[in-house]
Amino acid sequence: MKKQKKNTPAHDQKQAPAAPRFPPWLVWPVICVWGFIVFKSYYAKYLPDTRFIFTLLSPEQYLSGDIKIIASRLIDLFLGCLVVFSNFSLGRIVSGFLKLKYKNFLEEIVFATGIGMGIFAYLLFILGIFKILYPALVWPMTAGLALFGLFSLKKSPPHESLPGRQNNTQMVFKGIDVFAGLILGAACVLNLIGALSPEIFYDSLVYHLGVPNYYKLNHAVTEMRYNFYSNMPHLHSMIYLQGLLLKDEFTAKAANYLTGLLIMFSAVSIGIRHFSFRTGLWAALVFYTLAHSMMGAWSCGTEMHLAYFGMLAMYCVLNFKEEENRWIVPAAFFSGLAMSVKYTGIFIEISVLAAYVFKERKFSARALRNIIIFGFVSALMVAPWLVKNYAYTSNPVYPFLGKIFGLGEHSSFERIQVFLNDAKQMNLTLKSWIETPWMITMGKIAYSEFFTPIFIFFLPIAFLLGRGNLHIKVIFAYFIGIWLTWSVSSTVIRFMMPAYAAGGLIISYYLFSWGHNFLKKILLWLVTASCLSGLYGAASIWYIQRKWEPVLGQIPKHEYLSKTKSSYPYSHYAGIKFINENLPPDAKVMIIGDGRTYYMERKFVASTVFDLTPMVEYSKKSGDAEGLYRKLKSEGITHILLNAGEALRLQEQYNIFYFDEKSFAVFNEFWDRRVSEAFSFDETQAGHFINRIVVYLISPEAKQGKPAFNYIKEFVLKTKKI
Numbered sequence: 001m002k003k004q005k006k007n008t009p010a011h012d013q014k015q016a017p018a019a020p021r022f023p024p025w026l027v028w029p030v031i032c033v034w035g036f037i038v039f040k041s042y043y044a045k046y047l048p049d050t051r052f053i054f055t056l057l058s059p060e061q062y063l064s065g066d067i068k069i070i071a072s073r074l075i076d077l078f079l080g081c082l083v084v085f086s087n088f089s090l091g092r093i094v095s096g097f098l099k100l101k102y103k104n105f106l107e108e109i110v111f112a113t114g115i116g117m118g119i120f121a122y123l124l125f126i127l128g129i130f131k132i133l134y135p136a137l138v139w140p141m142t143a144g145l146a147l148f149g150l151f152s153l154k155k156s157p158p159h160e161s162l163p164g165r166q167n168n169t170q171m172v173f174k175g176i177d178v179f180a181g182l183i184l185g186a187a188c189v190l191n192l193i194g195a196l197s198p199e200i201f202y203d204s205l206v207y208h209l210g211v212p213n214y215y216k217l218n219h220a221v222t223e224m225r226y227n228f229y230s231n232m233p234h235l236h237s238m239i240y241l242q243g244l245l246l247k248d249e250f251t252a253k254a255a256n257y258l259t260g261l262l263i264m265f266s267a268v269s270i271g272i273r274h275f276s277f278r279t280g281l282w283a284a285l286v287f288y289t290l291a292h293s294m295m296g297a298w299s300c301g302t303e304m305h306l307a308y309f310g311m312l313a314m315y316c317v318l319n320f321k322e323e324e325n326r327w328i329v330p331a332a333f334f335s336g337l338a339m340s341v342k343y344t345g346i347f348i349e350i351s352v353l354a355a356y357v358f359k360e361r362k363f364s365a366r367a368l369r370n371i372i373i374f375g376f377v378s379a380l381m382v383a384p385w386l387v388k389n390y391a392y393t394s395n396p397v398y399p400f401l402g403k404i405f406g407l408g409e410h411s412s413f414e415r416i417q418v419f420l421n422d423a424k425q426m427n428l429t430l431k432s433w434i435e436t437p438w439m440i441t442m443g444k445i446a447y448s449e450f451f452t453p454i455f456i457f458f459l460p461i462a463f464l465l466g467r468g469n470l471h472i473k474v475i476f477a478y479f480i481g482i483w484l485t486w487s488v489s490s491t492v493i494r495f496m497m498p499a500y501a502a503g504g505l506i507i508s509y510y511l512f513s514w515g516h517n518f519l520k521k522i523l524l525w526l527v528t529a530s531c532l533s534g535l536y537g538a539a540s541i542w543y544i545q546r547k548w549e550p551v552l553g554q555i556p557k558h559e560y561l562s563k564t565k566s567s568y569p570y571s572h573y574a575g576i577k578f579i580n581e582n583l584p585p586d587a588k589v590m591i592i593g594d595g596r597t598y599y600m601e602r603k604f605v606a607s608t609v610f611d612l613t614p615m616v617e618y619s620k621k622s623g624d625a626e627g628l629y630r631k632l633k634s635e636g637i638t639h640i641l642l643n644a645g646e647a648l649r650l651q652e653q654y655n656i657f658y659f660d661e662k663s664f665a666v667f668n669e670f671w672d673r674r675v676s677e678a679f680s681f682d683e684t685q686a687g688h689f690i691n692r693i694v695v696y697l698i699s700p701e702a703k704q705g706k707p708a709f710n711y712i713k714e715f716v717l718k719t720k721k722i
Contacts, residue, residue, distance in 0.1 A: 027464045027516060035457055035526065041442055042453040048536045056543050066553025073196040073250065073551055080254025083242050084113060084262075086142045089149025091116030099326060105158035106269040110262050111330070114312045116145075117259075118337040118381075121238035124245075125384060128221030128238075138245040176524060177278060180285045183528070187289050187535055188261070190542055194298025195257035197547045198557050199249045200568040201299035205596035206608055208300045209249055212241040213598050223392045225410050226607035226614050227595070228419070231398045233385040235340035236305045249598065252300055259304045260297035264288050266311045267501050271508070274318055274471045279508045282527070286504030289531040291450035292494045294538035298547070302342045303497040309338040310348040310498035314478045317355045318471055325370070331356070332374040336381025338498070343400070344486075348498050349378055351481025358477040359470065410612055418654065419610040424490050433487060440493050448493045450537025454530040458507045458523075465520065466513030475502050475509075541566065561599070564683065564690055570645035574681035575693040576600055579641065582679075588636045589695075590614060592712070593647025593656075605637060609654040615667065616659055625669035629698070638698055640675065644711045645683075645691030651716050659717075672707035674699050 091112030095102075102108040123141070127133050199209060207229035214224050215237070224230035243252030264284040271280020287293055296303040316331035335352050338345030353374060360367045386396040395405035399416045407416060440448040441456045459479075468476070482499035507527065511520055545568070550560040561573035572594050579589055580601040591597065591606035592615055607613050622628035650656050659667065679695040696708060 021467055022464050024516065024519070028519060030464060031461055031519065031523075034461060038441070038453050038457040039526070042533075045443060046450065046533060046537070048533065052540065052543075053536070056539055062548060062552065064552070064554060069553030070551070076196060076247065076250035077192070077254045079246055079251040080243065080258055082142060082146055083246065083251065083255040084117075084258045085149055086145035087116035087120055088113040089116065089145040089152065090119055092149065092152055094119065098329065100330065103273050104269065106265055107273060108158065110266045110269055111312060111315075113262055114308060114334060114337075115330070117239060118235070118309075118333065118340075120145075120242060121235050122384070124238045124241050125221060125235075128215055128241075131218075131220035131222075133215055133219045133221070133241070133245065135245045138242060142242065142246060176528065177281060180282060180528065180531075183531055183535060184264075184285055184288060187294060187538075190535070190539060191257060191260065191294055191297040193551050194294075194542055194547045195253045196250060196551045197298070197545075198550055198561050199253060199300055199598065200545065200561070200565060201301065202567060202569075202596065204300040205598040208236065208302065209240060209244070209252065209598040210596065212237040212244055213600070215241060216244050217601070217603055221388070226605065226611045227597075228399055228411050228416070228608060228611050231389050231393050231395075231408070233340045233342060233345070233382060235337060235385070236302050236342075239305060240300055249300070253298070256300050256304055257297050259308050260288065260293065263304070263308050263311055263501055266308070266315060267505060270315055270318065270505060275505075275509055276512060279505065279512055282508035282511060283501060283504035285531050286452075286454065286507055286527065287501040289534040289538075290452050290500055291534045291537035291541070292497065293500055294534070295541065296494065296497060298542075301494075303494050305341050306338055306345060306348065307497045307501060309334045309341065309345075310352070310482070311501050313338065313348060313352040314355060314475065314502060317352060317359060317478070318474055320356070320359065325366075328356075328370045328373055329377055332377035333381060335374070336378035339378065339382040340385055343397075344489075344495055345382075347482050347485040350485055351478045351498075354481040355474045355478040359474050411610075412612055415610045415612070415654075423492065428488060436487060436491055440491065445491050445493075448491075450534065450540070451493055452530050452534050454507065454527055455503050457530075458510075458527070459503065462506060462510045465510040465523075466515055468509070468513075472506060472509045475505050478502050479506060562681070562683065564685070569649060570594075570643055570691045571683070572596070572641065572643035572646065572693045573599060574683075575641045575643070575679065575695050578679045578681075578695055579639070583639060587638045589639045589641050590632070590637045591641045592643070593650060593716070594641075594643040603636070605635065607656075609650050609656055613656050613658070616657060616663065619659065619663040619667040619670075622666055625666055625673055628666055628670045629674050632698060639678070640696040640698065642694045642696065642711060643691070644694070644715055647712070647716045651720075657712060657717055657720075664713075664717075668710060668713055671710045671713070673702045675708045676703060677708045 088109060089112075091114065092108070094115050095108070095112050100111065102111065120141075124133065124138070127137060199205060201208070204210070207227060211224060211227065211230045211234055214227075214230070215221055240252040240256070243249075243255050264287065267283040267287060268277070268280035271277055271283060288297075292303075293307075296307075313331045313334035316327045316334065320327040320331070331352055335345070335349045338348040353371065356370070356374070357367075389398045390396040392398075393406070393408035393411075395402065395407060397405070399407060399411065399419065402411075402413055402416060407413065436445070437456050439445045440451055441453050443449045443451065479499050479502040482496060482502070486496045486499075511524055511527065544566045546560070546565070549555045550557050558573065558577050562571055562577075564570055572591075576599045579587070580599075583589070583602055585602070588603045588605070589600070591600075591604055595606055595608040597604055597606050605614050618631045619628055622631055647656070675696045676699055677694060678697045681693040683690040683693070692711070694711070
C-alpha cells in the first residue's frame with residue numbers, strides 16, 4: 001500500500017514546494033515599511049466610525065415591514081434566478097456542441113451561464129431588429145429553456161456529465177476561512193437587499209436601463225434620438241431586457257446581482273481547478289468586498305457583465321492546452337461579448353490575447369492560427385453593434401473618430417468632447433500616470449472613494465513572497481494588460497473592475513504559497529481587514545441611501561423614488577408616476593431638464609447632457625411659435641415634463657439650454673400660447689423647499705388668459721444673458 005501524503009492546507013497550490021525566492025531578513029523589513037506607509041495613509045482618511053457601525057447594526061430599524069412587499073421582492077429574486085437558469089440551460093446545450101470538458105459542476109455553471117447569457121441577449125437583439133420584442137415571446141422562451149434545463153440535469157446529472165468532478169482538491173477550512181465566509185455572507189446579504197431596492201443609479205436610469213426600456217416601449221431595437229449612449233455597444237441592455245420583459249427592473253437587478261455571484265463562483269472554480277479551494281475562496285472575498293464591486297452588484301450597470309465575461313475569457317486561457325485547443329473559441333466568444341457590452345471591453349480583448357501569447361511563450365503556426373481564430377470570432381461577436389451604430393449615425397465606432405465618420409444629426413463635436421473628457425477624468429502625463437494608483441487608493445480622484453488599499457500594498461511586493469507557477473503568471477499578464485490599457489485612458493476606477501477578481505487570485509495565491517508562513521498569517525489578517533473596510537465603505541453608501549426601507553415595505557416605492565438622495569439628485573419620479581397613471585397610452589412626453597427616462601411607461605423624447613437638446617433644436621428650426629407647435633405635433637408630442645431643480649443644475653454644469661436670442665423668443669412665445677399646467681409636485685426636506693416637478697399639456701388651441709409660469713425663462717435662465 002502506498003503511503004499517503006500529509007495534508008498541507010496552507011500551501012495547496014498543486015505544485016511542489018520550492019525554497020522562498022528571498023530570505024526573511026529582506027522580506028520582513030520591505031513589507032513592514034511598505035505596509036506601514038500604505039495603511040497609515042489609507043486609514044488616516046478611511047478609519048471606520050464605530051458610532052456609525054453601531055447605528056448600522058442596530059436591529060430595530062430592520063424589524064418592521066410589509067409582508068406583501070417582502071413577498072413581492074422574493075418573487076423578483078425568483079424571476080432573476082429564472083433568467084439566469086434559462087441562460088445556464090441554453091449554455092449547457094451549446095457546451096455540448098463545443099465539446100467543452102468541465103472539471104467540476106461549478107465550472108460548468110459559470111461557463112454555461114455565460115455562454116447562454118450572451119446567446120440569449122443576441123436572440124433578443126434579433127427579435128428587436130424584427131420589431132417583435134413582446135413579453136408573450138420572451139416568457140415562453142425563458143420558461144421553456146428553464147424546463148429543458150431541469151430535464152437536462154435529471155437526464156445527465158453533474159456526477160455523470162462531468163468525469164473530472166472528483167479531482168481530489170483538498171478543501172481544508174481553518175478558523176479564518178470561516179470568518180472569511182461570514183464576511184462574504186454579509187456582503188451577499190447587503191448586496192441582495194440593495195439589488196431588490198428600486199434603481200436610483202443615475203447612469204442606469206439614463207441608459208443602462210433607460211435604453212432597453214425604450215426598446216420595450218417600442219417593441220423594437222430602434223434609434224433613440226438625443227441619447228448618444230444608445231449608439232454604443234449595448235449587449236448588457238439586451239441582458240437586462242430579458243428581465244424587463246418578464247417583469248420590471250427588480251428582475252433585471254436580481255439577475256445582475258446573480259452575475260456578481262457568478263464572478264465569485266468563477267474565482268472559486270479557478271482555484272479548485274488550478275490552485276486550491278482556499279485560493280479561490282479568498283480571491284472571491286477580495287473581489288466581492290471591494291466597495292465598487294458591491295455597488296456594481298446592486299446597480300444595473302456594465303461593470304458586472306464586463307468583469308464576468310473577462311473572467312471567463314481569462315479562465316479559458318488558463319484551461320487551454322495543446323490537446324484542448326477548443327478553449328480558444330470560447331475565449332474569443334467571451335472577449336467579443338465584453339466588447340459588445342462596452343468599448344472598454346477592448347481592454348479585455350487585448351489582455352486575454354496577451355495572456356494567451358504569454359502562455360504559448362513561442363511563435364508557431366498553431367499559435368498564429370489560434371490568434372487569427374480569436375480575432376475573427378471576437379470581431380464577429382461585436383460586429384452587430386458596429387453595424388447598428390453605422391446605420392443610425394454613419395459611424396461604426398460612435399462617438400469616436402467623429403472627424404472621420406461624423407456624429408449624426410443629433411450630436412455635436414463640442415458636447416461629445418465634454419463626454420470624452422469626463423470619461424477620462426485625467427490629463428495624462430508621466431507624473432500623473434505614476435501617481436494614479438496612489439491617488440485612487442487614497443480617494444483623491446473622483447469616484448475612487450473607499451477603494452481598497454490591498455492592491456497597491458500587495459501586488460508590488462507579491463514576488464517577494466514566493467515563486468509563481470505558469471497559471472498565476474498568465475493571470476498576472478491578464479491583470480497587467482487590463483491595468484495598462486485602463487491607466488492610459490481613464491482614472492475612473494470602476495472601469496478597471498474586470499481586473500479585480502484576477503487581482504484577488506494573485507493575492508490569494510501568494511498568501512497560500514510556500515515559505516514565510518508566519519508573515520503570511522499576518523498578511524492574511526491584513527487582507528481580512530481590507531475586505532472589512534470595503535464592506536464598511538459600501539455599507540455606508542447603502543445606509544445613506546436607505547436601501548432596506550422599500551425592500552421591507554417600510555416606505556412605498558414611489559415615496560422612495562420621489563426624494564433626493566446621495567447620487568440621486570432632484571428626482572422627477574413624481575411627475576413620471578402622474579404620467580404613467582393618468583395620461584392616455586398614446587401620449588408622448590418631451591422631458592426637459594432630465595435625461596433619466598427608465599421609469600417612463602409612455603413614449604418620450606429626452607436628451608442627455610452630452611447631446612443636443614430637442615426643445616432648443618426645435619426652437620432654432622422653427623420660424624415662430626406656431627412653427628414650433630407644428631414641429632412638436634408632427635413628432636406626436638402631447639405633454640412636457642419639467643424637472644426645474646435638475647434643469648438648473650445641468651444648465652450650470654453643461655449649458656443644456658443654449659438658445660440664441662431668436663430661438664429663445666420662439667420658445668417663450670410658444671410657452672405663453674400653448675402650454676398649460678396639468679400637475680405639479682414640490683419636494684421638501686425638513687420643511688425646506690428642494691425642487692418642483694411640473695407636467696404640462698400642449699394645448700391644441702392657442703389659449704387665452706394668464707400663461708403657465710415659465711421656469712426656463714424665470715428660474716433656470718434668469719441670470720443668463722441670451
